Amino acid sequence: MDDRRTVKVSKYLSKHLRHQPERIGLTLDPAGWVEIDTLIAAASAHGFRFTREELDHVVAVNDKRRFAVEGTRIRASQGHSVEVDLGLPSVPPPPYLYHGTVARSLDGIRAEGLRPMNRHDVHLSADRETATRVGARRGRPVVLTVDAGAMHRDGHVFHLSANGVWLTHAVPPRYLRFPAAR
Numbered sequence: 001m002d003d004r005r006t007v008k009v010s011k012y013l014s015k016h017l018r019h020q021p022e023r024i025g026l027t028l029d030p031a032g033w034v035e036i037d038t039l040i041a042a043a044s045a046h047g048f049r050f051t052r053e054e055l056d057h058v059v060a061v062n063d064k065r066r067f068a069v070e071g072t073r074i075r076a077s078q079g080h081s082v083e084v085d086l087g088l089p090s091v092p093p094p095p096y097l098y099h100g101t102v103a104r105s106l107d108g109i110r111a112e113g114l115r116p117m118n119r120h121d122v123h124l125s126a127d128r129e130t131a132t133r134v135g136a137r138r139g140r141p142v143v144l145t146v147d148a149g150a151m152h153r154d155g156h157v158f159h160l161s162a163n164g165v166w167l168t169h170a171v172p173p174r175y176l177r178f179p180a181a182r
Contacts, residue, residue, distance in 0.1 A: 001054055001057050005054070006057065006058055006061060009050050009054055009055070009058045010058045010062060010066065012043065012048055012050075013039075013055070013058065013066075013067060013074075013076070014066060014076065014079070016039070016042075016043070017032070017034070017039075017067070017074065017075060017076040018076040018079050018080045018081065018082070019080070019081045019082060020082075021034070021082065023046070024042040024043060024045070024046045025042050025045070025046075026038065026039065026042050028075070028082065028084060030084065030085055031075065031084060031085055031086060031087055032075040032076060032080060032084035032085075032086060033070070033073040033074070033075045034073060034074060034075065035072055035073055036052065036055065036069070036072055036073065036074050037072065039055075039074060040052065040055070055074070056069075059074070064163060065077060065162065065163035065164070066079075066163065068162050077161050077162045077163040077165070078121070078123070078161040078163070078165050078167060079119055079123070079165075080119065080120055081118045081119055081120075083120075084120075086159075086161070088159035088160065088161060088167070089159070090157050090158065090159060091158055091159060091160045092152055092158070093124075093148035093149065093151075093152055093158040093166060093168075094126060094148060094149070095147075095148065095149035096145055096146065096147065096148060096149070097124040097125065097126060097145075097146045097148040097166050098124065098125045098126075098127065098128050098130070098131035098143050098144065098145060098146065099114055099122070099123075099124050099125070099131055099134075099135075099143070099144045099146060099171070100125065100130075100131035100132055100133065100134035100135025100136070100141050100142070100143055100144075101135050101138075101141070101142050101143075101144060102135055102138045102139040102140060102141065102142060103139075103140065103142055104139070106142065106178065109144070109173070109176065110173060110176075110178070111173070112173070113170060113171050113172040113173040113174075113175070113176065114144075114146075114170060114171035114176070115170050116169065116170065120167075121159070121167035121168060121169060122167070122168055122169070122170055122171055123165050123166070123167060124146055124148070124165070124166040124167070124168065124171075125165070125166070126164065126166065128143050131143045131144075142178075142179060143179065144176050144177065144178060144179075145176070145177040146171055146175055146176060146177075147175045147176075147177070148166070148168075148175075150175060151168070151171065151175050156168055156169070157169070
């Protein structure tokens with residue numbers, strides 16, 4: 001399977017397992033799972049064909065581990081805009097986590113902190129390198145430091161997704177450290 005096809009299938013899965021399952025007639029269970037055969041049949045019926053082997057390849061090679069397979073079912077690991085309960089336990093975070101963004105977003109973040117926007121949670125990274133890659137998807141990256149230890153002590157809840165992304169409902173501005181202006 002070539003890289004372009006892998007990306008195309010991955011984006012299709014993300015769209016329909018995280019955001020718009022109803023567009024192809026899928027119904028996710030409360031935890032976000034759907035039968036793989038049902039997914040493949042629904043995609044095919046809506047003009048996008050892929051095989052189980054292609055799906056398995058996408059799941060296996062995705063460096064962000066965006067998808068989880070359990071037996072005959074698949075789901076997105078996090079990032080949903082549709083209502084799901086991933087059943088992730090509350091986990092104490094490390095002292096600091098990181099969030100990648102771009103300069104044009106900084107004024108709003110300074111005023112309101114980090115909000116989930118169209119997702120259920122704010123996504124945070126355990127290291128600066130990952131946050132830099134995330135921010136770079138939208139332009140020149142700016143990495144913010146989140147005082148996750150203080151947030152946790154103050155009662156904020158954190159979850160760790162199966163693919164290593166830290167999730168929390170929101171990050172108020174007082175817990176953010178911005179890089180020095182250049």
